[in-house]
Amino acid sequence: MLKEREERHLVYDYLRPKKKFPNVWCAGCGIGIVMGAIIRAVDGLGLAKDDVAMISGIGCSGRMPVYLDFNTMHTTHGRALAFATGLKMVRPDMKVLVVMGDGDALAIGGNHFIHAARRNIGVTAIVINNSTYGMTGGQYSPTTPIGALATTALYGNVEQPFPIGELAAAAGAAYVARSTVYHVTELERYIADGIQKKGFALIEAVSYCHTTFGRLNKLGGAVDMMRALKDNSITLAAAEKLEPNERAGRIVRGVLVNRDIPEYTDLYRQVIERAQSAQTATEAEGAKSRTPRSL
Numbered sequence: 705m706l707k708e709r710e711e712r713h714l715v716y717d718y719l720r721p722k723k724k725f726p727n728v729w730c731a732g733c734g735i736g737i738v739m740g741a742i743i744r745a746v747d748g749l750g751l752a753k754d755d756v757a758m759i760s761g762i763g764c765s766g767r768m769p770v771y772l773d774f775n776t777m778h779t780t781h782g783r784a785l786a787f788a789t790g791l792k793m794v795r796p797d798m799k800v801l802v803v804m805g806d807g808d809a810l811a812i813g814g815n816h817f818i819h820a821a822r823r824n825i826g827v828t829a830i831v832i833n834n835s836t837y838g839m840t841g842g843q844y845s846p847t848t849p850i851g852a853l854a855t856t857a858l859y860g861n862v863e864q865p866f867p868i869g870e871l872a873a874a875a876g877a878a879y880v881a882r883s884t885v886y887h888v889t890e891l892e893r894y895i896a897d898g899i900q901k902k903g904f905a906l907i908e909a910v911s912y913c914h915t916t917f918g919r920l921n922k923l924g925g926a927v928d929m930m931r932a933l934k935d936n937s938i939t940l941a942a943a944e945k946l947e948p949n950e951r952a953g954r955i956v957r958g959v960l961v962n963r964d965i966p967e968y969t970d971l972y973r974q975v976i977e978r979a980q981s982a983q984t985a986t987e988a989e990g991a992k993s994r995t996p997r998s999l
């Protein structure tokens with residue numbers, strides 16, 4: 705499989721290598737791993753590139769649509785899901801992928817996030833969670849662990865981190881899964897499943913930022929932080945056998961939610977149909993009342 709993919713240069717089918725490279729990401733960053741997983745997921749599903757849209761906000765992960773040869777929009781900070789909602793409303797046939805970082809998705813974009821999940825609109829949101837604002841220098845984000853250092857928390861962060869997956873699940877998403885950039889085949893599978901799911905799909909891709917968060921917290925380089933993802937994560941099935949205190953601080957990987965609930969653009973289309981029927985009935989009634997009585 706891998707050999708077959710290498711032979712046909714799969715990645716180059718989906719990138720804009722001549723126009724947009726080299727990329728801005730630090731060597732060793734996990735964002736490129738997520739991009740590779742998305743490419744393989746889309747390719748594996750056999751989707752035409754023209755049927756896929758990728759939308760991002762601002763931040764290191766926000767650069768991803770610049771490099772990919774889909775229909776793309778690199779939008780404003782925190783607003784990727786708002787743009788995606790608009791696109792999905794007018795093109796419900798399209799596969800709309802939204803790539804965000806944790807700061808982008810859950811701080812300035814937090815309301816868009818919970819309401820997109822609540823509406824269950826059929827977009828696939830991929831949140832690359834590296835616990836920091838990487839591009840702007842390592843400020844603490846809504847997922848920075850308590851006690852961790854940040855350039856805006858030099859004596860330790862005192863805010864509770866958002867559990868991204870659980871937040872999306874509680875808000876009403878149809879599909880929620882979490883994996884890491886170390887577990888890349890699992891991540892690819894979750895992204896593919898999310899794209900196929902009817903409704904709002906949230907895939908949390910736990911990653912790292914070795915150049916800001918890692919350096920400040922003395923966590924080593926990219927390889928060390930990648931190894932920590934492997935060592936600190938457990939499957940959902942394993943986590944369910946542990947006491948809450950034993951689960952604390954672990955990354956729990958797996959499918960948190962997979963449910964069939966009405967999708968927003970479907971419901972909205974039904975509203976339009978009902979409104980059109982009502983309008984037609986009103987017009988028919990009006991025409992009837994204007995018809996002169998027969999002599």
Ligand code: SF4
Pocket residue numbers: 728729730733734735764834838839912913914915916
């Ligand atoms: Fe990745 Fe951090 Fe570099 Fe951004 S700053 S590209 S998140 S390593």
